[in-house]
Amino acid sequence: MQALPQERVAKRAAERLPPHTFFLISAVFHYLGPALAVLLFAHVAVLGVTWLRIVSAAVIFALWRRPWLIFRRLDRATRRTLILFGVVLAAMNTLFYLAIDRLPLATVGAIEFLGPIALAAYGIRTRRNAAALLVTVLGMVALTEFQLAGAPLGFACAFGNCGLFVLYVVLGHRVANADGEAAGQETSSIERLGAAMLIAAIVVTPVGLKGALPAFTDPVLLLAGMGVGLCSSVIPYVCDQLAMARLPRASFALMLALLPVFALMIGAVVLRQIPNLRELMGVSLVVVGIAIHQRQ
Numbered sequence: 001m002q003a004l005p006q007e008r009v010a011k012r013a014a015e016r017l018p019p020h021t022f023f024l025i026s027a028v029f030h031y032l033g034p035a036l037a038v039l040l041f042a043h044v045a046v047l048g049v050t051w052l053r054i055v056s057a058a059v060i061f062a063l064w065r066r067p068w069l070i071f072r073r074l075d076r077a078t079r080r081t082l083i084l085f086g087v088v089l090a091a092m093n094t095l096f097y098l099a100i101d102r103l104p105l106a107t108v109g110a111i112e113f114l115g116p117i118a119l120a121a122y123g124i125r126t127r128r129n130a131a132a133l134l135v136t137v138l139g140m141v142a143l144t145e146f147q148l149a150g151a152p153l154g155f156a157c158a159f160g161n162c163g164l165f166v167l168y169v170v171l172g173h174r175v176a177n178a179d180g181e182a183a184g185q186e187t188s189s190i191e192r193l194g195a196a197m198l199i200a201a202i203v204v205t206p207v208g209l210k211g212a213l214p215a216f217t218d219p220v221l222l223l224a225g226m227g228v229g230l231c232s233s234v235i236p237y238v239c240d241q242l243a244m245a246r247l248p249r250a251s252f253a254l255m256l257a258l259l260p261v262f263a264l265m266i267g268a269v270v271l272r273q274i275p276n277l278r279e280l281m282g283v284s285l286v287v288v289g290i291a292i293h294q295r296q
Contacts, residue, residue, distance in 0.1 A: 019242070019243045019245075019246040019247045020243070020247075020255070022239040022240070022242040022243040023239065023240075023243045023247075023252070023255050023258075024258075025235065025236075025239045026235070026236040026237075026239035026240050026243065027236075027258050027259055027261075027262045028262060028266075029231050029232065029235045029236040029239075030232070030236045030259055030262065031105060031109065031259070031262050031263045031266045031267070032231050032266055032270070033053070033227075033228050033229075033230075033231030033232025033233070033236070034096065034097070034100055034105060034228075034232060035105060035266050035267065035270040036224065036227065036228050036231065036270070037049050037053065037097060037100070037228045037232070038100060038101070038105070039224075039270075040052075040221065040224055040225065040228065041101055043214065043215075043218075043221055044211065044212060044214055044215050044221060044225070045210075045211030045212075045214075046097050046098055046101045046211070047094065047097075047098075047207055047208040047210075047211040047212075048208055048209075048210070048211025048212035048213070048214070048215065049097060049211075049212070049225065049228065050093055050094050050097045050204060050208050051204055051205065051207075051208025051209055051211065051212040052208075052212050052215060052222075052225030052226070052228060052229060053093060053097075053225065053228045053229045053232050053233055054089070054090060054093060054197070054200050054201050054204050054208075054229065054233060055201045055204070055205070055212075055229070056225060056226040056228070056229030056230070056233075057197050057201075057229040057230070057232070057233035057234050057237075058194075058197045058198050058200065058201035059229075060229065060230060060234050061190075061193070061194030061197050061198070061234070062194065062198065064194070065188075065190055065191045065194045066194075067191050067192070067193075067194030067195035067197075067198060068195065068198065070187045070191050070192070070195065071195040071198075073187075074187070074192075078178055078192070081171060081174055081175065081178070082175065082192055082195050082196045082199065083196075083199055084171060085168075085171045085172070085175060085196040085199075086195075086196040086197065086198070086199025086200040086202075086203060087199065087200070087203055088164055088167045088168055088171060089168070089196060089197065089199075089200040089233075090199075090200040090201075090203035090204040091164055091203075092161055092164035092165060092167075092168055093200075093204070093232075093233070094204065094207070094208075095157045095158075095160045095161040095164065096108065096112075096157075096161045098153070098154070098157040099111075099154050099155075099157040099158040099161055101154070102151045102153060102154025102157070103151055103154040103155065103158060104267065104273055105263050105266070105267040105273065107158070108154075108158045108161070108263070109259050109262075109263030109264070110263075111155070111158040111159060111161075111162050112158070112161055112162050112165050112259065113162075113256055113259060114159075114162050115162045115163055115165050115166035115169075116165065116166060116169055116253040116254075116256040117133070117136075117137065117253070117254075117256075118166070119166060119169060119170075119249060119250060119253035129250075129254075132254065133254060135285055135286075135288055136254065136285070136286055138285050139281075139282045139283065139284070139285025139286035139288075141282070142278055142279065142281050142282030142285060169249065169252065169253055169256070170249070172237075172240055172241065172244055173244045173249045173252070175189055175192050175193060175196065175241065176189045176240075176241045176242075176244035176245040177189075177244070177245060178192065189241040189242075189244075189245060190238055190241060193237055193238065193241055197233065197237075212225070258286065261283045261286050264279055264283060
C-alpha cells in the first residue's frame with residue numbers, strides 16, 4: 001500500500017522531532033489510560049475492561065490503516081513475529097489490569113520496569129551509561145516499597161506483566177525496524193502494529209467478552225471503554241513504534257524508567273494516590289539518570 005501524500009508529509013514531520021518526544025507522549029498515555037480504566041472497574045469487570053481496550057484499539061487501527069491488507073502479503077517470519085506480538089499484547093494487558101485492580105498504579109509501574117532495566121544493563125557500552133543506570137536504579141528503589149504480603153495475586157500478575165513487557169520491548173523494536181516491503185509494496189510499522197492488535201483482539205475475546213457485556217447497555221460506559229483503548233493502546237503504542245525506530249533498544253529500555261514517574265504523577269492527579277517525600281526523591285534520581293544517559 002503506497003503512502004498517500006499527506007502521510008508522507010506527516011512522516012517527514014515526525015522524523016524532524018526528537019525520538020524522546022514520542023516516548024514522553026507515550027509515557028503520559030501509558031498510565032493515563034489505565035488510570036481511567038481503574039474508574040471503570042466499578043461498573044465493568046476487569047477482564048471486560050481489558051476486552052474493551054484491546055478491541056476498541058483494534059477497530060481504530062482497522063479503520064485507520066486497514067492492516068489485514070498487508071498481513072497476508074508479509075513473509076512468513078514477519079507474520080510469525082506479528083502473531084507472537086499480538087499474543088503478548090493480549091496477555092500483557094490482561095495481567096496489567098488484574099494487577100492494578102489489586103495494587104497501587106505506581107507499584108505496578110515500578111515492578112513493570114524491572115525487566116526493561118535488565119535490557120538497559122545488557123546494552124551498556126560506556127561508563128557514563130553505567131553511571132546513568134546506577135542512578136536510575138537508585139531512584140527506582142526510592143520510588144518502590146515492595147510489600148509482598150496482602151495481595152499475592154496482584155503481585156503475581158504484576159511480575160507476569162513485567163516479563164511480558166520485556167517481550168513487548170523486544171518484539172516491538174523488531175516490528176518497528178522490520179523490512180518495510182510486502183509483496184513489492186511499502187508497509188509501515190504502524191500497519192504492522194495494527195495487524196498485531198487485531199490478533200490481540202482475537203486472543204482476548206474468549207476471556208473478556210462476557211465481562212464487557214454490561215457496557216453494551218450503557219453508551220457512556222462503552223464510550224469510556226473506547227477512550228481507554230485510544231489512550232492506552234493506540235496513542236502510546238504508535239508513539240513507541242516511532243521512538244523504537246530511532247532509538248537503540250538499550251536507550252529505549254532505560255527511558256522506560258520514566259514510566260513509574262508518570263504512574264506516580266497520574267496516580268496522584270487522577271486517583272488521589274499522593275506521593276511522599278521518598279517517592280519524590282526517587283523521581284528526581286530517575287530524571288537525573290535519564291539526563292546522564294548518552295545515546296550510542
